Amino acid sequence: xxxxxxxxxxxxxSLLEENPLLTDGDLAEHFGVSVxxxxxxxxxxxxxxLRERLKDVAVxxxxxxxxxxxxxxxxxxxxxxxxxxxVSVFDVTRDHVFQRNGIARGHHLFAxxxxxxxxxxxxxxxxxxxxxxxFIKPVRAGERVVAKAAVRPGERPRRTIVEVISxxxxxxxxxxxxxxxxxxxxxxxxxx
Amino acid sequence: xxxxxxxxxxxxxSLLEENPLLTDGDLAEHFGVSVxxxxxxxxxxxxxxLRERLKDVAVxxxxxxxxxxxxxxxxxxxxxxxxxxxVSVFDVTRDHVFQRNGIARGHHLFAxxxxxxxxxxxxxxxxxxxxxxxFIKPVRAGERVVAKAAVRPGERPRRTIVEVISxxxxxxxxxxxxxxxxxxxxxxxxxx
Numbered sequence: 001x002x003x004x005x006x007x008x009x010x011x012x013x014s015l016l017e018e019n020p021l022l023t024d025g026d027l028a029e030h031f032g033v034s035v036x037x038x039x040x041x042x043x044x045x046x047x048x049x050l051r052e053r054l055k056d057v058a059v060x061x062x063x064x065x066x067x068x069x070x071x072x073x074x075x076x077x078x079x080x081x082x083x084x085x086x087v088s089v090f091d092v093t094r095d096h097v098f099q100r101n102g103i104a105r106g107h108h109l110f111a112x113x114x115x116x117x118x119x120x121x122x123x124x125x126x127x128x129x130x131x132x133x134x135f136i137k138p139v140r141a142g143e144r145v146v147a148k149a150a151v152r153p154g155e156r157p158r159r160t161i162v163e164v165i166s167x168x169x170x171x172x173x174x175x176x177x178x179x180x181x182x183x184x185x186x187x188x189x190x191x192x
Numbered sequence: 193x194x195x196x197x198x199x200x201x202x203x204x205x206s207l208l209e210e211n212p213l214l215t216d217g218d219l220a221e222h223f224g225v226s227v228x229x230x231x232x233x234x235x236x237x238x239x240x241x242l243r244e245r246l247k248d249v250a251v252x253x254x255x256x257x258x259x260x261x262x263x264x265x266x267x268x269x270x271x272x273x274x275x276x277x278x279v280s281v282f283d284v285t286r287d288h289v290f291q292r293n294g295i296a297r298g299h300h301l302f303a304x305x306x307x308x309x310x311x312x313x314x315x316x317x318x319x320x321x322x323x324x325x326x327f328i329k330p331v332r333a334g335e336r337v338v339a340k341a342a343v344r345p346g347e348r349p350r351r352t353i354v355e356v357i358s359x360x361x362x363x364x365x366x367x368x369x370x371x372x373x374x375x376x377x378x379x380x381x382x383x384x
Contacts, residue, residue: 068290068291069292072290072291072297074299098260098264099260099261099264100260100261100316103319105303105306105307106302106306106323107266107299107302107306110298110299110303111297111299111302111303114297114298114299114302115299124292125293127295127327127330128325128327129326130324130325130326130327131298131324131325132322132323132324133320133324134321134322135319135320135321135322135323138319
């Protein structure tokens with residue numbers, strides 16, 4: 001059953017507050033209306049399109065990253081809490097795929113995940129020591145890959161584990177476990 | 193004890209036949225002479241410099257690669273025997289390192305190894321399914337990374353394992369195990 005316009009626009013706003021990454025297509029599917037209707041809803045509510053929303057969150061996250069200059073991160077970081085979690089978005093273009101089969105090359109998915117794993121570390125030096133990867137589903141040009149990183153302590157001193165799950169829409173396409181080397185222990189009191 | 197020039201030049205030629213990747217520096221160290229002496233030796237024997245030697249071997253290997261166009265391989269393939277082994281060379285420049293610490297970014301080492309793992313597969317379609325990586329020693333700009341891939345059968349149908357060891361000089365800097373998906377079984381009689 002379709003919602004009244006007013007009700008739909010209210011829910012749309014709160015949905016986007018929770019998850020600014022939803023595309024117009026995702027929203028149209030969610031509400032069972034056309035993409036055009038969603039565009040009109042956004043315009044009426046003054047909600048910018050996804051690309052603009054991303055820029056906005058990305059800019060707010062920049063200052064937090066410590067281990068590398070932000071332009072060295074592959075993809076756009078849209079959320080980050082150091083030594084806890086981070087999210088980045090990477091738009092796959094024709095430059096990132098194999099000519100022959102149109103499938104995104106593994107090293108681009110790896111680069112997004114690995115640079116997010118470096119960025120999330122609350123230390124001036126963070127290096128990847130080991131990594132274990134699963135390429136679950138081929139990704140194609142035009143798709144948006146959302147990588148989510150979650151941090152947990154490593155078993156050895158100055159090691160931190162970062163688990164990254166990359167999805168396109170709701171589907172996982174890649175997972176990576178990164179054992180990161182850092183110069184300082186994480187989570188110490190009084191650490192600057 | 194230094195060798196006579198004639199003896200040294202003879203040994204130099206046969207060394208380079210075995211391993212065309214040796215630099216003038218490697219050779220100078222090996223014979224306990226200056227790099228300048230090695231250059232003169234090469235000139236007298238008509239042996240081109242390393243960069244030219246590499247081009248030569250690279251060109252001879254090109255036609256063999258089946259799974260992707262050669263310009264999609266990261267690094268220069270200098271030797272390849274499909275479904276058996278392959279070697280590639282990748283020169284790390286300032287573009288490949290972290291600005292802050294000058295250490296080569298993991299995804300470049302991964303890209304060299306992974307694209308070699310794809311190239312060595314004797315099939316039109318080869319995709320990476322899983323991968324496990326060790327970053328053993330930091331690599332810096334100006335260093336040459338030699339990646340060697342060795343192929344063995346996978347445990348599941350249409351899977352092949354490629355083990356890659358990357359070295360700088362004699363030192364291993366990176367290892368990767370790649371579980372590759374392919375469309376045809378390897379090593380079948382009569383396979384075209």
